[in-house]
Amino acid sequence: MAVSLPSPSSLDLTLSTPGFSTSPSLPSSGDQGGYAVRVLDINQIPSVAEEYSISIVGEDDEENANGTPPRKKLRLSKEQSCLLEESFRQHHTLNPRQKEALALQLKLKPRQVEVWFQNRRARSKLKQTEMECECLKRWFGSLTEQNRRLQREVEELRAMKVGPPIVLSPHTCQPLPASVITMCPRCECVTTTSADRRDPTTTSVATAVNLSSKAGAPTLLPQQPSAAC
């Protein structure tokens, strides 16, 4: 029954894992006494539901009288969750041997470990998607604001009846193309550079503002955000 876990307190908790030590089908060992042992989660006030889950979840109460297994739901203890999280940090998928070993260590069924990893992957992906969505929203807002500013600038230049500034390349003495505003979608830092000074291999977020556009308004050409920041 002994499980190697970091602290003595966690060992105590693990001994009372729902669905294992409290299972009615298991003979009560001397120091635990079957139902006498409860899930001792120091951060959680025991509830009626907890009592319920303890009483209904067992390793071998697979089916009821109809032959259909009742849908049961256990709550993983903090130690179990921590260990699963730790394992998830190491690898997001488990091979059968790892699954078996982890299940044994956690006193869970391999299927439960498998389900936990499935759900964990799903949560991870959801979180990632939400973060990307937020990032894109901020990026969009920033670009919108930038667009407004540039349009104002164009209007002002038009009002002055002054053509777009022509910058000569220090190397070739040829006019440079339109400036390129580069913004990092993560930290939203914006830098303005001449097109010929950019590293052609860089795939940074670039918003090309063509001030000499015949149509009047500057054209914004959003590109994919880069991972490099």
Next chain:
DNA sequence: CGACGCGGGGAGTTTACTTCA
């Protein structure tokens, strides 16, 4: 090379349970 079975993973859903107003 295609058909078949099997196992694993993703996506979506259900359901038990908790939290909070």
Next chain:
DNA sequence: TGTGAAGTAAACTCCCCGCGT
């Protein structure tokens, strides 16, 4: 203190894909 809505997470189902035969 009781209750219902909302949130969370375990468990389920379906489908697809890769792999071995």
